Every structure is written in structure tokens, then in C-alpha cells.
Amino acid sequence: MGKLYKRGSTYYADYVDRQGRRRQVSTRTADRKVALARLRDLELSTTDSGPHETEALSDALDYFTEVTCAAKPEGTRSSYGQKARHLGRLLGHHPLDSIKREHVERYVAARLGEGAHRHTIHKELVVLRGALRAAQARDRYHGSLDVVPRFEADYEPRRTYLTPEQFVRMTEELVARPPANATPETIAKVEERRAQRVLHCMLIAFASPRVGELAAMTWEHVDLRRNLLIVPRGKTVSRIVAIAAALRPWLEVFGERAGWTGPVVQPWGSMRRDLTLACARAGVPRVTANDLRRTFASWLVQQGESLFVVATLLGHSSTRMVEKVYGRLDEATLAAAISRLPGGGPDCNAGVTRDVRTGGTRGAGGNAIARAAIENSVENPVDSAVLVVPRDGVEPPTRGFSVRCSTS
Numbered sequence: 306m307g308k309l310y311k312r313g314s315t316y317y318a319d320y321v322d323r324q325g326r327r328r329q330v331s332t333r334t335a336d337r338k339v340a341l342a343r344l345r346d347l348e349l350s351t352t353d354s355g356p357h358e359t360e361a362l363s364d365a366l367d368y369f370t371e372v373t374c375a376a377k378p379e380g381t382r383s384s385y386g387q388k389a390r391h392l393g394r395l396l397g398h399h400p401l402d403s404i405k406r407e408h409v410e411r412y413v414a415a416r417l418g419e420g421a422h423r424h425t426i427h428k429e430l431v432v433l434r435g436a437l438r439a440a441q442a443r444d445r446y447h448g449s450l451d452v453v454p455r456f457e458a459d460y461e462p463r464r465t466y467l468t469p470e471q472f473v474r475m476t477e478e479l480v481a482r483p484p485a486n487a488t489p490e491t492i493a494k495v496e497e498r499r500a501q502r503v504l505h506c507m508l509i510a511f512a513s514p515r516v517g518e519l520a521a522m523t524w525e526h527v528d529l530r531r532n533l534l535i536v537p538r539g540k541t542v543s544r545i546v547a548i549a550a551a552l553r554p555w556l557e558v559f560g561e562r563a564g565w566t567g568p569v570v571q572p573w574g575s576m577r578r579d580l581t582l583a584c585a586r587a588g589v590p591r592v593t594a595n596d597l598r599r600t601f602a603s604w605l606v607q608q609g610e611s612l613f614v615v616a617t618l619l620g621h622s623s624t625r626m627v628e629k630v631y632g633r634l635d636e637a638t639l640a641a642a643i644s645r646l647p648g649g650g651p652d653c654n655a656g657v658t659r660d661v662r663t664g665g666t667r668g669a670g671g672n673a674i675a676r677a678a679i680e681n682s683v684e685n686p687v688d689s690a691v692l693v694v695p696r697d698g699v700e701p702p703t704r705g706f707s708v709r710c711s712t713s
Contacts, residue, residue: 402448533546
């Protein structure tokens, strides 16, 4: 509620506007009744006959997640809904037009006190800004989006990916080995479970679908005649990916078994946990399903594929995420780049002081080092996987889905 005060003989109005800012303006009158009427006009806005219609922030968040974002992928809406619940818990009771920057800053401090990651808080503020923007479009919020402060996420993207050799070792450990006294029936179940999980990992590492996209993939999306795999629309657009040579035999075997109908893979609810255990048993870096997508991108980038092509295969609209998150270079690729600097040939004497005799011999030329590094580096994922994968690794089982195990 605003109030009046005097300066000399003139009344001044002290009130809070719709942006939550305190205002002090002259009513240009010495008549108290007139000044009170003008104060009321200022509070209601001189162009409106009454107060703006507004709503609680909790209602605005519900509208944003359920209506504004209705056309977004299920994963995105689920993530927004999770962030909105934290906002509603701490700020939901506030009417939209009463929200001030101080409220949001206190929210950030409270979430930090709860131990929330800065990147999580950054995403929550993105949802808050989106809800306020949507409320503006519906004439429910009449303030400024500046009430949401800029908040640095300090986001450090994951860098983990596997080399082809590490990938093979990981797939060999996707299921714990059966005990030595296991029955043939138990061994068969273990081998079947491992084969299903290897297919999961092969599809992600050689075709790059996200987990949700892979779950929606059916055998109708697999065209062996044209050697194409259609990745259904998930978080982004659907896309067509050529079937890698290492992946094709797996699709042939599992497709024939399924009669080319139904889902390509079976549900794998404990995928994160099982991948963690498999990596520990194999002695390789711990990976998630998204790290296998990074593996796919890194193999291509390391072979010199253009970032635009890699981004397209990943389902990204630009190369930014490939540059920042997905495309990782190995030491051999970086060494090869250095060898291309001027003077990197075998006859280069750059940096040698001719007037000083030395007892040593000249080191190997840059190009020779680069050739050796390239020959021992990660090969092309399509060609090399066929070469480096042992028969007991990720080769598709063809005799009743049997693979050699520790008890054989």
C-alpha cells in the first residue's frame, strides 16, 4: 500500500510499481483528497481501469511445463517439470507481479545451501525465465524478465570416451561371469543377457541414438537392403545413419530372430549401474550411455571427419556441441597436427646451432613420428572394429546366441 508525504505544500506519492520498484513522484497538488486519488491511479496504472490479472508462480510453472512445452520431447518436459518442482517449493506462493529480484537471489542462495549443483540451479533459472515469458504472453505477468539474474553455471562437460580396444573389453564384461559350477541353463541365460546388452552398446557407439531414441526404434527403422538405419525423433529431429560394417551382422542376427517386427532392443532399466560395473571389471574408464555417443563422435573426429557431418549424425542443429562436448581428440591426432607445422620433414634442421658440435645424434623427423603415431592410433570405427574385435568379443553370436565364457 502506497503512502503520501509532503515536501513543502505539495504531496508526493510513495508506492511500489508493477516491476517491484519503489517510486516517489509528485502528485502536483496540495489537496490531500486529490493526492490520494492520484496515488490510487498510480498504483493501478493510469492507463488501466483496474489492476492487471495475475496468478501465482506455481500456476505459471504448471502452464509452462504442461502447455507451453507440450510439443517438446518427453525427456525435455520431464526435466523441466523436475526443475519447476523446486521453484514451486520455494517460490510458488508468490503472485507473479510481486516477484522481485531479491526473491530469486534468495532462492539461489537457498538451493546452494541445499547442496544443489550450480549447473542444476542454472537450469532452474532457465525454467523460471521461460515461465515468466510465457506468463507475459498471456498477460499474467507485467514485470521485467530482469528479475531473474544471470547465474554462471560453471559447467564442465564430461570428456570420457572409449578407444575401440577399451570398448571391446567393456562389452566382454557387461554381465558378470557365471560361477564355475553353473548349469548350462544358467550359462545360456547369462550369454543371452550379455548379447542383448552388447547390441544396446553397439547401436549407440556405431549409430549414436540417444537412450530414448533407441527405446523407440523398431525393426521397421532398419533397412538392410539400403544399409540404412532410421533414428526416430527423440530430443531432436529424426535422422538417417548408414549401418556401420561392425554393426550390420548384429542387426542381421537379431532381426532374423525377432522376425523383423517389434522393438530392436529390450528394456535395460539398470543400464547406468551395469555399465559402471562392466567398466570396473574391464579396467576401463567409467562410461554412461551418453559417453558412448561421445565415443561415436570422437572416433569420427579423430579420423578427420568434418564437425558438420558429426553434428548431423548426432542429431544436432549446429557444430557447437561437437566442439564443446562430444568431439574428443586423442594424443596421436594432436601429434599428427604438430607434425604438419613448417619444417616438420625428416631433413629439417630447424633449431640446430651449426657452430656448436654435439656428441648426440639428430632426433627422428616429425613426419616419421606422426606416421608411427597414426598407425598406432584409434582406427576408423567402421573398419577397425572389424579388425580389433576378437571372436569372443562383440562378434554377434550365431549358434543359439552362444559366446565363449570362463567356464568353457
